[in-house]
Amino acid sequence: MDGGLRSYGYDLDFDSQHGLVSSYGGTAADWLEDDNNHVFIFNLPGVSIENVRMRMVGTDVFELTGEYSSFTSEDKHFLSGLNVRQHIKERPTGSFVRRFQLLGEIRVEEATFFIQDGVLRVTLPKRRIRRIRNIPIIAKF
Template identity: 35%
Template sequence: MSLIPQLLREIYQPFNSTGAALAPVDWKETPEAHVLKADLPGLKKEEVKVEVEDGGKILQISGERAVEKSEEENKDEKWHRVERPRGGFQRRFHLPANAKTDEVKASMEDGVLTVTIPKQEIKKPEVKTIEIVTN
């Protein structure tokens, strides 16, 4: 599988209107965990999905910001400006090797999604020195 499409997605993802513009994310690392916070104003937790895929290597946050019924139904109203983004969004993050992806937790309060990914200690590979003998 080629890495080029994946690299291009990562490079251009900040400019993807269905991603960063609809769901800006902050990611910080603490000694215990990786913590991501996404601003999702107006969304309910039922409208948002948090998934770990590709064997725990990718965290995906996705959802749908629907058009309000009042915007569709009343034909007597004339809209002068519609700036609040609508539609689907998707954000994907490559998780580091120390992420405990089987213990990911997510919560949502006041339009802010918080995803906490605990960290595990990465064991350094054991190095065995081989004695060189003369023949």
């Protein structure tokens, strides 16, 4: 990243190649790109896929939102009725947002995702850009 600032709880970074990248609440992400796809890999340990939303904002901003649960149903069952003091709280809780400014349009209808062991992989196929071809001009007098 080339630089960063903080605004209204969002971490904003400007990447000279890709534009604005923002986050709120934080979740680790990798962004990979080849000629055909943008691929995003997110660490989402303990996040249920039902608590995750993905969308395109306009034609060029990919957004991932979600929520970490503070306790699982098993945790709540264990803690019910007990006089419990919490000594350490390191696991993330609450909402998160990640936004990525993409160059070019995406074929949203062909986007795929896969989640396993708390790792979400999202593949966003690029819309092919038509190549520019020069048209020769022949002057006839």
